[in-house]
Amino acid sequence: MEDAKQGQKAHVLVVPFPGQGHINPMFQFSKRLASKGIKPTLTPTIYISKSMQTHTIPTQYGPPIQIRPISDGYDDGGYAQAESTKAYLDSIAIEGPKTLAQLIQKLAEEGDPVKAVIYDGFAPWALDVAKKFGLVGVLFFTQSCSVNSIYYHVQRGLIELPLLGPGPSTVSVPGVPELQPWEVPSFVENYGSYPFWFDAVMEQFSNIDQVDWVLCNIFYDMEIEVVDWMSKMWKVKTIGPTVPSYYLDKRLEDDKDYSLQFFKPNTVLCKNWLDSKPKESVIYISFGSAAELSEEQFKELSCSLRNSHNNFLWVVREKEQTKLPKGFIDETSKQGLVVGWASQLDILAHEATGCFVTHCGFNSVLETLSLGVPVVAVPQWTDQGTNAKFVEDVWRIGVRAKVDEKGIVRKEMLEECIKEVMEGENREEFKKNAAKWKKLAKEAMYEGGSSDKNIDEFVAYVIG
Structure with missing residues (x-):
């Protein structure tokens, strides 16, 4: 019981990139943290938070998940309001860190200081803010380790672009089967076709060497070789799959959906x-x-x-x-x-x-x-x-x-x-x-499974 009380004092910010496919896995991970005594606060953009229609998500298994939004500069319409992809990405890179820093200061003033910032790889500016405040910085990858390994190799100049040139026509990175050009991510295959999204995926690795932890939304058996290779460079832990507990281990009794839907299901x-x-x-x-x-x-x-x-x-x-x-x-x-x-x-x-x-x-x-x-x-x-x-x-x-x-x-x-x-x-x-x-997948999330043990290790570190 003493450990649980101590754990509830550990407060973390969870900073997703504004898209349903990015928010849902980080939200699910927040539920896991709450079940283990950590107090998570989710920071969607102001526009997205309006659709959530709540300031807290109550849980039966731990502290409620707070919702404290930050700004992407387009508070009335989000991405759809922006003049272009470039305008949106430029804006969130300016307004995101500014309003995140303001939130960290405000929480400290409220007597609820933050210990760690868990951020989506598409928001590397969040790590800079975390380090400015002396907080633990945690990178959360919402895509596969193999995909991120390809991006890393491109960002570091280890894969030359464009792919279809005088060099080898296939792509090879450690732990991943040899890939034909059409099997690599489209930002890499069709180099130049997505200039601003290409920059966004590359920026994930701009400051990765400063992170304290790297969390991956997979279970270990999915990508053993790639995870082992990544673990030689960073403190990498697999913590997935971030699927509601009802469909996996059933340990979180009320966890039957993602709690956030942009569209109403029939x-x-x-x-x-x-x-x-x-x-x-x-x-x-x-x-x-x-x-x-x-x-x-x-x-x-x-x-x-x-x-x-x-x-x-x-x-x-x-x-x-x-x-x-x-x-x-x-x-x-x-x-x-x-x-x-x-x-x-x-x-x-x-x-x-x-x-x-x-x-x-x-x-x-x-x-x-x-x-x-x-x-x-x-x-x-x-x-x-x-x-x-x-x-x-x-x-x-x-x-x-x-x-x-x-x-x-x-x-x-x-x-x-x-x-x-x-x-x-x-x-x-x-x-x-x-x-x-x-x-x-189920075994990974059961008590003592590979992902569950990794989450426990992370929680122990944050509680510190």
Whole structure:
């Protein structure tokens, strides 16, 4: 009991980059810290905090998670309000550290001083602020260690860009399978096409040698060799997967969702529909909260689902639904269900779900590994091509759909991939491997598991 009381005195700031795929894993990690006695305060941007409609998130297992926002310079509209990507990234690099410093000072004045700052790699300025105040600086990687290793090698000049030049055409970094150019993150593959996001991912490593800890949102078995290589340079600990406890170890009894959704899910509709379908008969399709598919790609996807004759549940954000072929939703109403948003965890956990057609955003990959669902990978950009490589060739839980010369995945390719995962000769292998990773993910978060022990070690350090 004395340890728990002491732990509650240790206060940490958790500084996510403003995007759902970045906020959710750091929020989940905050819940784990709270369960172990640490007092976490989440610092979303002012615009995002308005959608959260709360100042604290109560927990049954420890101190409440406070919400104390900082500014990105666009308090009324966030990223969408900015004139350009460059304008937004420039603004958050100025306003973020300024308002973070003000918050640290204010908390000290309130008698609630901060001991550590845990920050998203996309916000390296937070480490500079932490060090200015003499605080523990903790880097939190929301993407895979392999992806971050590639970025590190580029940032340090160990991989020369552009890739398609007189040198070797493949990419090789320690602990990662040899990668073709189209299998590395798009910021690296298509050097020059994303100038401002490229700078953002490179900046993660600008001051990494000053961090006290590096926390990775994976479990150790996923990327053993890369983690071991990174650990030679920094104090690296795997603390994931940051999936709600209900779907893993069930130690946090009320932890059934991420507590933050930018879109309202059609939970009852989806559950009732899935309940009416046979076991492993449904293809679940979702491309996340940010991907924007072309009208041509929507047409190819629609045709492949119709031709598969499988049941399907397709998440298409409302603003994207105008890209669907005219009449598609009505014409396929007996075969499928199209919704604007859904609780992905509930769908992946449902016994009717047989396969997941995904863009391979890293949170989606972690969820499908944690819930044991085979995959058809249709990567779009950023780290997704590398994640898809691991899905097919390393974790072996599914197949990748290849694009044509126009960058479109054609219906024939999608039909072939769906058929292979749903009923092909490798179906049982995919299911067996998916079940193995599900077991390992749970074991990592059980008491005494690899991730749980690492979190305990981190908590002990912070309490100090």
